[in-house]
Amino acid sequence: MRLSKYFLPVLKETPKEAEIVSHRLMLRAAMLKQEASGLYAWLPMGYRVLRKVQAIIEQEQDRAGAIELLMPTLQPADLWRESGRYDAYGKEMLRVTDRHERNMLYGPTNEEMITSIFRSNVKSYKDLPLNLYHIQWKFRDEIRPRFGTMRSREFLMKDAYSFDLDKEASVKSYHRMFVAYLRTYYRMGLTAIPMQAETGPIGGDLSHEFIVLADTGESGVFCDKALLDQPIPPKDVDYDGDLTSYVNDWTKMYAATEDMIDMDKFQAEVPEDRRVEARGIEVGQVFYFGTKYSEPMGATVADANGQEVPVHMGSYGIGLTRLVPAIIEASHDDDGIIWPVSVAPFELALINLKTGDEGCVAQCDALYKQLDNAGIEVLYDDRDMGAGGKFATADLIGLPYQMIVGPRGLKNNEVEIKNRKTGERTNVSLEQAVDFLLERIVPERRQDV
């Protein structure tokens, strides 16, 4: 993509509404525009990141055996009356009336609807286990939205729902999602720690929150330092097999948020030098809630004896529009964002330092073509402006690598390649430049881990 033809209205100064660093950087890097409190337009740069995050989630969900579908944003109130949540949910639920005076709502979540889809189509235990998920916009009319898309009213969420014959099978489904989540966050360059969670209004008795450690996190967390170095289940993990050992490895050590912390237990179980007290951002939550919805809503299957039994369910959420700022909170510096390659809007900034120089332009154009052919996602800064502004833009938007091309280097047949994260600069010959980048970028995509 040529920057001169792209839409990237970066801001030199920080809009005053933005408080935390991810919100400031998302506005400055032209990822977002606020339309109202808690409502945001995703500008091209931000949308590219959102879609990359979505693609990783879909890949890992699919691998774990979940099947993607898409449910509507608006739902009929009657469905929610069946579960009793139409009245139980407070003003957080946005209620609307259609032209026929029917009560509708903008979905804050989809347990009821998925249950209705399940019950009208699945009748036999032979069709279980089943895990259906979708990635759809939700709305919760928060009293106080804040921190940009970290806590917005409209948000994009992946929610998966598992259906099983009994609790034992449902726990296996829970484990599949648990493992898929570990892999999902890892692929985005994050370390997310599962912590025992309250089950909240959704209900149930088995639940974990996945927390990303970040200085600017919204809640305090306590955990065993050893969790930070736990190995991630590999790409070829057998989702049909027993995943208990992976889950145990990740849950046997103490980890809790400030709402759930038992200080005495924390101090008893974790040696002093391994105690981590930090801030964290919740980026996902998994629940087992049994027959809470299947029973009142009549989602039953025939078991092996021909008896109608309510199915055991779990739900598994990941907030995509929260994950994007969470990644920024975990990865930035004073100059801007530092994207992990796997979610970067582009992998490389190709910077032409001298747009007035014919030789330099020709060389940049040629490199752009070569890089594109090599499958590297390039944002080519071909704008007619000073070098300082280009460097500042590249650092701000945080593409993982920069290829800096100017007459000075070209005299020696060289370009400079800068690693955004480490700041390391390397002069590389024109002939080797593409290979140099491929060697670094390809493994960092984390597509084969």
Added chain:
RNA sequence: CGGAGCAUAGCUCAGCCUGGUAGAGCACUGGUUUUGGGUACCAGGGGUCGCAAGUUCGAAUCUUGCUGCUCCGACCA
């Protein structure tokens, strides 16, 4: 929802106290500069001062109401 604050150009802000023809920097347009970490200069365009009433000869400025946004608290993916 309780408490606090803000609203003037695309962005950051000054002007308001003490009413008198609306400003700066950045951004934008045209030109000079060809600049390796937001280069310098010249010339321009752009705002019914959030909305509505009131006070006044006269309101960005004073008064009242409304709306929007932000922060702290309670709540939350």
